[in-house]
Amino acid sequence: xxxxxxxxxxxxxxxxxxxxxxxxxxxxxxxxxxxxxxxxxxxxxxxxxxxxxxxxxxxxxxxxxxxxxxxxxxxxxxxxxxxxxxxxxxxxxxxxxxxxxxxxxxxxxxxxxxxxxxxxxxxxxxxxxxxxxxxxxxxxxxxxxxxxxxxxxxxxxxxxxxxxxxxxxxxxxxxxxxxxxxxxxxxxxxxxxxxxxxxxxxxxxxxxxxxxxxxxxxxxxxxxxxxxxxxxxxxxxxxxxxxxxxxxxxxxxxxxxxxxx
Numbered sequence: 001x002x003x004x005x006x007x008x009x010x011x012x013x014x015x016x017x018x019x020x021x022x023x024x025x026x027x028x029x030x031x032x033x034x035x036x037x038x039x040x041x042x043x044x045x046x047x048x049x050x051x052x053x054x055x056x057x058x059x060x061x062x063x064x065x066x067x068x069x070x071x072x073x074x075x076x077x078x079x080x081x082x083x084x085x086x087x088x089x090x091x092x093x094x095x096x097x098x099x100x101x102x103x104x105x106x107x108x109x110x111x112x113x114x115x116x117x118x119x120x121x122x123x124x125x126x127x128x129x130x131x132x133x134x135x136x137x138x139x140x141x142x143x144x145x146x147x148x149x150x151x152x153x154x155x156x157x158x159x160x161x162x163x164x165x166x167x168x169x170x171x172x173x174x175x176x177x178x179x180x181x182x183x184x185x186x187x188x189x190x191x192x193x194x195x196x197x198x199x200x201x202x203x204x205x206x207x208x209x210x211x212x213x214x215x216x217x218x219x220x221x222x223x224x225x226x227x228x229x230x231x232x233x234x235x236x237x238x239x240x241x242x243x244x245x246x247x248x249x250x251x252x253x254x255x256x257x258x259x260x261x
Contacts, residue, residue, distance in 0.1 A: 010034075013032070015029045026062065026063060029060070029061050030059035032058075050078060050079075067090070068089055088100075100136040104131045109126065121160070125158040143203055147199075149213055209241055220235040
């Protein structure tokens, strides 16, 4: 069965039904995406045109009771790299509170393409990472383990704007590094070189934590500057714990006044 969607088509494989007249019937099928254009799917949430394709196959897809699970991978080729979704599934799909779960990883994403024109601030470089055990209920995450790190690539610039440095510091729960004389000095520059950006975040039981992945001389860094110049963003409270609702408010404070995606 071919399902037409904006940007391409989705193929639904043969459907096999078992035990349809017992308390827990089961259904098996598969889903194949053939180079679906991402631009129509993202046009409502991204202000500029994004070139990208999504492809892959979930096979088998198994439905039993109110639980659905799948094997296989769905790949989105976007921002110069890939975002790969796997282990897609859901529980309680016939209840009022279904929970979607999946794993994802990203490779070789171009940060400049992702951040240009956003209120977060521009970052140049290459991003990789993963999100494991993501659970989404009522349209928002309720559990995940996230890791994002920049990867050095030959001939790829690694620079971060003053706005992005300030945004990362605020999301980490710290104050802006550009206070007092530091702010006056930083105001002379629009961007800074960096060596690495590394962030690990987790959410469980409504407790959100965010940490840096770079540790040197007893300090934990979210952003580590280059050897000769740049700016460090130190996680001033490595044991920070806040509710996810408060984290969403923190994100809105960083972005809401500036516009953009």
